[in-house]
Amino acid sequence: MKIYKARDYDHLSQIAANIIAAQITLKPESVLGLATGGTPVGTYKELIKKHKSGDLCFSEVKSINLDEYCTLAPESPQSYAYFMNDNLFNHVNIKAENVNIPSGLNLDADAECKRYDEVIKKNPIDLQLLGLGPNGHIGFNEPDAELKLGTNHVSLAQATIDANKRYFEREEDVPKTAYTMGMGSIMHSRKVLLIASGEGKAEILYKALKGPLTTQVPASLLQLHRDLIVVGDEGSLKFLVR
Ligand code: PGA
Numbered sequence: 001m002k003i004y005k006a007r008d009y010d011h012l013s014q015i016a017a018n019i020i021a022a023q024i025t026l027k028p029e030s031v032l033g034l035a036t037g038g039t040p041v042g043t044y045k046e047l048i049k050k051h052k053s054g055d056l057c058f059s060e061v062k063s064i065n066l067d068e069y070c071t072l073a074p075e076s077p078q079s080y081a082y083f084m085n086d087n088l089f090n091h092v093n094i095k096a097e098n099v100n101i102p103s104g105l106n107l108d109a110d111a112e113c114k115r116y117d118e119v120i121k122k123n124p125i126d127l128q129l130l131g132l133g134p135n136g137h138i139g140f141n142e143p144d145a146e147l148k149l150g151t152n153h154v155s156l157a158q159a160t161i162d163a164n165k166r167y168f169e170r171e172e173d174v175p176k177t178a179y180t181m182g183m184g185s186i187m188h189s190r191k192v193l194l195i196a197s198g199e200g201k202a203e204i205l206y207k208a209l210k211g212p213l214t215t216q217v218p219a220s221l222l223q224l225h226r227d228l229i230v231v232g233d234e235g236s237l238k239f240l241v242r
Contacts, residue, residue, distance in 0.1 A: 001209065001223070003230045005241045009197050012233045013042030016129070016195050019229060020047060021056050023127045023191070029060040033128030033181070034088075035139075036065070036080045039195050040131060044088040051092045058094040062123050066130075066139035066186075068102040069175040070109075070153070078167050079104060102151065102179035109153035112179055116151040120185050128189035132196045135159040136204050136217035140180035143216045149184030153177060183221060191227045194219070199235035206239040 006012035020043070023030050034040075050056040065080060074081035081101045089099060100119050106112040130138050135157055141147055142157040155177050156164075165171045186192070196205045208219035209230065215221075222228050232240070 001228045005237050006233045012231050013046050015231050016043040017046030021050050030126040031062045031123045033125040034063050034065050035129045035131050036083045037131040039197050048091040058092040062098040065101040067180040068104040070104050070177045071175050072104040113151040125189040127191045130194045134163050136219045138219045140178045141218045147215045148182040150182040192225050194230045196232045196236040201236040202238045205236050
């Protein structure tokens with residue numbers, strides 16, 4: 001595991017974007033596993049800057065997003081498809097046919113999970129970007145007695161609903177279930193880049209990286225990954241790096 005300590009959120013975003021850009025430069029046809037949430041927004045801004053300045057080309061890149069809310073259409077501003085278009089895809093030259101996100105509109109959960117697992121199998125992930133949930137979730141793999149290897153249909157934890165309700169008008173509008181890439185797919189990614197910002201993440205980041213391996217902190221399984229890179233800022237790393 002390598003841990004990089006950034007000065008602040010902007011610096012964290014630059015470091016994370018540099019790592020992703022290096023991946024694309026070394027392998028233009030990279031498969032990127034991508035994440036939504038507040039933390040990666042700055043990283044995506046930095047990637048867009050690199051693209052606009054002519055330093056980074058996404059024409060052969062494929063993306064596979066971690067998760068999507070069930071019932072939300074891609075046009076819904078709260079959907080993760082919309083988030084990705086708005087925060088990255090609309091601003092770089094990735095091809096629409098190379099973008100993969102679970103379909104929140106497919107209510108046949110078995111079929112959608114199977115379809116997404118096929119996508120991942122055909123396109124092994126070179127670099128998986130991850131944020132860290134307040135409860136230690138990665139993707140929407142929530143703390144539980146068991147975790148799933150493959151794509152699965154999950155009930156969102158109350159901690160996740162609480163954290164994500166800021167994006168919705170009312171708490172009742174937050175979908176209760178989602179599709180998420182499974183832990184096996186995340187762990188099989190060649191490289192994992194975990195980003196966490198702010199003191200609010202300090203305790204859970206410490207538990208994830210130094211605590212016992214437990215399905216109650218899904219991110220703790222990342223300790224087993226061979227090529228885990230963590231980028232945090234002063235706040236999130238306060239119990240880890242001095
Ligand atoms: P955040 O979410 O980046 O908005 O903190 C992280 C997550 O829930 O995975």
